[in-house]
Amino acid sequence: MRRHLEIVRLLADGGLHSGETIARRLGISRAALWKALRKADEALGLGIESVRGQGYRLPRPLELLEAGAISAALDAQVREHLTGLEVLADVDSTSSHVLRRADEGAASGLVCLAERQRAGRGRRGRTWVSPFGCNLYLSILWRYPLAPADLGGLSLAAGTAVGEALMAAGAEGIVLKWPNDVHWRRRKIAGLLLEVSGEAQGPSQVVVGVGVNLDLDAAQAAAIDQPWADMREALGGRHAGRNRTAAALVQRLTLALAGYDPARMAGILDDWRRLDGYRGEPVELIAGERRIAGVYVGIDPQGALLLESDGATRAFMAGEVSLRPRA
Numbered sequence: 001m002r003r004h005l006e007i008v009r010l011l012a013d014g015g016l017h018s019g020e021t022i023a024r025r026l027g028i029s030r031a032a033l034w035k036a037l038r039k040a041d042e043a044l045g046l047g048i049e050s051v052r053g054q055g056y057r058l059p060r061p062l063e064l065l066e067a068g069a070i071s072a073a074l075d076a077q078v079r080e081h082l083t084g085l086e087v088l089a090d091v092d093s094t095s096s097h098v099l100r101r102a103d104e105g106a107a108s109g110l111v112c113l114a115e116r117q118r119a120g121r122g123r124r125g126r127t128w129v130s131p132f133g134c135n136l137y138l139s140i141l142w143r144y145p146l147a148p149a150d151l152g153g154l155s156l157a158a159g160t161a162v163g164e165a166l167m168a169a170g171a172e173g174i175v176l177k178w179p180n181d182v183h184w185r186r187r188k189i190a191g192l193l194l195e196v197s198g199e200a201q202g203p204s205q206v207v208v209g210v211g212v213n214l215d216l217d218a219a220q221a222a223a224i225d226q227p228w229a230d231m232r233e234a235l236g237g238r239h240a241g242r243n244r245t246a247a248a249l250v251q252r253l254t255l256a257l258a259g260y261d262p263a264r265m266a267g268i269l270d271d272w273r274r275l276d277g278y279r280g281e282p283v284e285l286i287a288g289e290r291r292i293a294g295v296y297v298g299i300d301p302q303g304a305l306l307l308e309s310d311g312a313t314r315a316f317m318a319g320e321v322s323l324r325p326r327a
Contacts, residue, residue, distance in 0.1 A: 004040040005089050008133070011046075014061035016054045044090075044116065044132040062133040063242045065113055073247035078254045083109040085250075092119040093128075094139035095195060095209035101141065102205055108143035111250055120211060122191055123320065128211045131220045135230075136212040136246055142257040147202040150262045152317070155179045155194050156272040156303050157260055158208050161252035162190050163275045166212070168252070169245045171234040175277025178296070178305045178321050182212075183277055186323065187229040189213055208257065210249060214240050269303060278323065283307070287319035296321065 003026070010022055023033045037056060041048045047059045067087045071079060084106070091097050091114045098112050114137050120128030130137050144151065159180025166174050166182065166189065175183050182190035190212040198204025213230035221228055231240040260268075278296055285292045285307055294309030304315040 001043075001089055003036060004043050007037060007040040008044065008046065008058075008062065009064065011048065011056065011058045012062045012064060014058050016051060016057045018055040022056065046132065063239075064133060065115060065246060066243055069243040070113070070247045070250060073244065074251055074254075078251050081109050081254050081258050082111055082250075083107040084111065086110070086112045088112065088114040090114065090116050090118065090132075093117050093121050093130075093209070094137050095121060095193065095207050098139040098141045098207050098209075099195065102207065106141055108141060108205075109254070110141040111138065111254075112140075113138040113246060121193060121209065122211070123193055126225070127223070128191065129216075129221060129223050130211065131216075134215045134220070136210070136214060136242060136249065138246065138249060139207055139209040140250075140253055140257065141205065141207055143203060143205045144198075144260075145203050146262070147200060148196050148198045148204045150202075151196055151204060151206060151260075153262060153265050153268045153303050154196075154206060154208075154257075154260055155192070156299075157256045157268045158192055158194065158210075158253060160268070160271045160275060161256040162192060162210055162212070162249060165245070165248040165252040166190065166231065166234075168248050169231065169235075169240050170238075171231060171240075173234070174275065176272060176275040177278055177323070178276075178299065179303070181321075184229045184234045186277075187227040189229045189231065189234065206257075208253060210253070212245065212249065214242060214245065265301070265303070269299060269301065272303075273299070278321070282324040284322040284324065285316060285319045286322060287316060293324075 019033050023030050037048055049057050065087045067085050071085055094112045094114050116132040117130035117137050120130035122128045159176050163174050163176055163182050177183050180192045181188055193209040195207045215232045216230045279298050283296045294307040297306045297308050300306055300315050304317045307314055
């Protein structure tokens, strides 16, 4: 993997680089270069292009993640909360990695980002499509003295933080779909998965996993089974900047996690409601094996979804909302 990353860094600007230059920088022979390029291409799905007589290039520039650049963009109070900021080239999933680190005793405030996930996880067993070097995949570990039951509002707080981070990065029209999907023009641009564990009376821990689509092409997105969007489209064709957007996400999520207090639930709900994109719309709630059609009418004081169906309004603490097509 180290050699693969060396190749990526040499080609990251998207320009043409001669085989002679690449071989010299890698310290290998020209004869060995083609094999090294092919292996890197196959391992990372880079699509390296060869131009006869001119050299090699990537089909588009890549901005690789840099822990130093991300950390430097954070406020001092946020850096004080963090106990580590890891940037990995390749991982099964950032959340799986952070959970393993938690089992080893890692302290609250550990952040992990990755260039690629081989087994990124979404809700309901879905795979989060995670190609190399073009999106954001990050997870944060937080520990609380609270019981897991007291963390019910954390999902809403984290979703709000991600939505606000994308708006801070320049995206307009960002909304939330209960409980914490982040949408742009009715399509998913980011998703969260919270994994909570702990003793019945506390303490507890949570790993917040976040995936943000920054710059996906159709081939990369072919495996996505729902309408999707990316930040490049939301920004009118401009690139969001991976390190800048990563810093915005870490900043907002850290403040949300550090400041979480179930006694302040009303404020968390008010913040979430300001980004609620689908109140009053017909939806279908998928809860286990059940599918319940109705009209989404908001959230209650505990953050549960309110569904108006068959003349009654019912509250649901869990489930997935499926949007109905607009008439």
